[in-house]
Structures are given as structure tokens and as C-alpha cells.
Amino acid sequence: MTEIKLSARLQAAADMALRGDGINKGAADIGTDHALLPVYLCQKGCPRAFASDINEGPIDRARANISKYGLSDRITAARRDGLDGIERFAPGVVIICGMGGELIADIISRSGYPAESKCRLVLQPMSMQDKLRRFLAVNGYAIYDETVVYDDGKYYQLISAEYDGKPYAMTDAEYRLGQLNIARISGAPDITDTDRGWLAKVRAAAKRRIEGRRGSEKTHQSEQTSDEELVSLINRLID
Numbered sequence: 001m002t003e004i005k006l007s008a009r010l011q012a013a014a015d016m017a018l019r020g021d022g023i024n025k026g027a028a029d030i031g032t033d034h035a036l037l038p039v040y041l042c043q044k045g046c047p048r049a050f051a052s053d054i055n056e057g058p059i060d061r062a063r064a065n066i067s068k069y070g071l072s073d074r075i076t077a078a079r080r081d082g083l084d085g086i087e088r089f090a091p092g093v094v095i096i097c098g099m100g101g102e103l104i105a106d107i108i109s110r111s112g113y114p115a116e117s118k119c120r121l122v123l124q125p126m127s128m129q130d131k132l133r134r135f136l137a138v139n140g141y142a143i144y145d146e147t148v149v150y151d152d153g154k155y156y157q158l159i160s161a162e163y164d165g166k167p168y169a170m171t172d173a174e175y176r177l178g179q180l181n182i183a184r185i186s187g188a189p190d191i192t193d194t195d196r197g198w199l200a201k202v203r204a205a206a207k208r209r210i211e212g213r214r215g216s217e218k219t220h221q222s223e224q225t226s227d228e229e230l231v232s233l234i235n236r237l238i239d
Contacts, residue, residue, distance in 0.1 A: 006040055007152070008151035009151040018041065022091075026050065030094065035061070038050070053079065054082075062077040094120070115139075121162065130172070172229065200238065
């Protein structure tokens with residue numbers, strides 16, 4: 001069977017999932033939609049995978065793709081809410097992509113499995129990346145890998161984390177951009193077009209917020225200061 005082709009966003013998630021030993025215990029794709037990611041992982045050697053979604057339509061599509069690629073014996077698709085019942089499958093990698101950062105944090109917080117199993121989390125928040133990183137930091141999930149990809153006109157941040165039970169804190173700018181992204185960009189001899197474009201977009205949005213608060217600085221001083229520090233950091237990284 002022909003190897004499945006992933007979008008840049010899902011390829012980055014797959015690359016993160018395939019790093020380390022966790023993948024040898026199997027992978028779970030939460031909010032799978034079409035199961036393309038589990039199919040690809042199994043084609044790359046993952047022994048088994050679990051594909052779940054809260055809605056029946058995506059599960060029907062997932063099962064059709066699993067059957068199409070001849071992987072019904074290795075990939076199970078089921079309708080589930082978040083990580084409900086994940087303990088029975090016991091994956092070494094849990095992937096949650098394409099949701100808001102707050103929703104991803106909520107899904108993780110409602111299950112004891114990520115902390116108890118110390119599985120590797122591969123997360124791709126569509127929004128509120130700062131809130132997701134803050135949740136991970138406060139709850140003792142160490143971030144081991146971060147990257148940014150450009151896919152179909154949009155920039156996506158991806159985060160790989162694992163529970164170690166040691167809470168920590170970051171600056172507001174680090175919650176928004178990611179410590180590892182900042183270190184990678186600042187340590188590179190040349191900034192990539194993807195990183196430059198992503199940071200320029202984040203900076204432009206921060207500048208709009210700053211201008212929108214003019215005249216009400218006392219009410220929003222903390223937010224204003226946070227955005228000003230974010231702009232200053234990005235200026236140092238890309239200018």
C-alpha cells in the first residue's frame with residue numbers, strides 16, 4: 001500500500017511522535033477526524049494505534065481510511081470524549097492536534113493517565129498557546145520539543161511534553177512563543193523564513209493590541225507591559 005502523505009502540520013506532529021521510545025507502546029490520536037496520522041505512524045513502525053473523536057462522522061471517516069490502508073488489525077477507532085478510557089489502550093504517545101489550547105489543557109486535566117503513565121504528549125494548539133504552556137508548567141509537564149510550521153497559509157506551533165511532576169514558570173513572552181522556540185531561533189546562524197514570518201505575524205498582532213489600548217493603560221497595564229515585552233523580544237530575534 002502506498003505510504004500516506006500528510007500535511008506539513010500533521011507531518012510535524014508525526015515526526016515528534018516518532019521520536020523516543022514511547023511510540024513502541026503505541027500511539028493515540030485524540031480528535032483524529034480522519035485517522036491519517038495513526039495510519040502514517042503505523043506505516044512507519046508504530047505497532048498499534050488508537051484513533052478517537054467525540055463525533056461519529058469523523059470516526060466513520062477514520063474507519064474507512066484504516067480499512068483502505070489495510071490496518072484494521074493495528075488501529076482501533078472509537079467514539080470517545082477526550083481521554084476517556086485511554087487507560088485500556090495504554091499508549092506511550094498521546095497526540096492532540098487541531099484544538100484550542102484551553103480545550104487541550106482541559107482534556108489533559110480531566111484524565112489521570114498522562115501524569116500516571118508519563119506518556120509523551122504531542123500537542124498542536126490552534127489558539128491560546130500561552131494558556132496551554134502555562135497549564136503544562138503549573139502542572140509539572142516538562143516541554144521537550146517545540147517547533148513552528150507553515151501550512152496552507154497559516155503558522156502552527158507544536159509542543160511535545162511529558163509529566164515529571166516539577167512545576168515551573170516562564171515569562172509571558174515565553175508562554176506565548178515557547179522557550180525552546182526562542183532558544184532555537186536565537187542560536188541559529190540564520191533565521192528560517194517560517195520562523196521569521198511567524199514572529200512577524202505575532203509582533204504585528206501585539207502592536208495592534210498595544211495601539212488599541214492607548215488611553216486606557218491604567219486599566220490594562222499588565223497586558224500592555226506583556227505585549228511591549230513580547231514586541232521587544234521579537235525585535236531582538238528577527239531584526
